[in-house]
Amino acid sequence: MVQVVGIDHLVIRVSDFERSKAFYDRLFTFLGFEVLGEYGDAIGWTNGKTRFWIGEADEEGKKHPHRIGNIGFHHYAFELRSRKDVDDLEAFLKRENVPIVDPAAEYYEDYYAVFFLDPDGLKLEGMKYGERGSADGDG
Template identity: 30%
Template sequence: MIDHITLHMSDAEQGIAFYTRALAPLGYIPKVRHGRTVGFGVDDGTPRSDFYVSPMEDGAEAPVPTHIAFRADGEHAVREFHEAAIAAGGIDNGGPGPRAYHPGYYAAFVLDPDGNNIEAVVDWSHAD
């Protein structure tokens, strides 16, 4: 089980602005700030965050692109994520739709300002 992920970005403020808009359709909001790092999580009234955007260390090389998949509540949220992420400056990396990974996998992909591959997914094969 993953507790949290920290994504280091070359321009953390740009990343925070991007993720604030792009993740809103998935119910994620900025919840905590630790210096220049911002923690995002579902809007549940707690400070619990599971996704953090942080600046790269001074003098560090460019980040290596990462893939992160956020679970969406439904296909509508996947579509809204894709629209919001593009409007926030993301680059389309695969529009909303079913994927051939297995039946029930519906996703959209966007590259964030540092080129990280961000996915919103509904995966009905894992439904409770």
């Protein structure tokens, strides 16, 4: 039987490549990612486990901006080490004037997260689940 062992990468299309490249480069530098590769119309980052790529949308795609609630992408969650890391991410987002749609809080039992938007309105999340259930507080 075929078995999935992980998610290798995510690729998203953006309306303004340079603007999104600058946004994601700041975000991923803060999150400990490095550039994996860059081509004329695409760039990817990795932390050794997760790969995230962006590429510019074509002209037809740019006619249909993303709207939360449409069929398709809802949000992408980055699992962080601790609740403190979620708080540190929120502080970084505030310093960078990134729109925060749901501030750092416990959204489900022992599920702590902050939700924010990229330049095209794609929803992203930094989260930590299960920290209170671990003896060392690191989940």
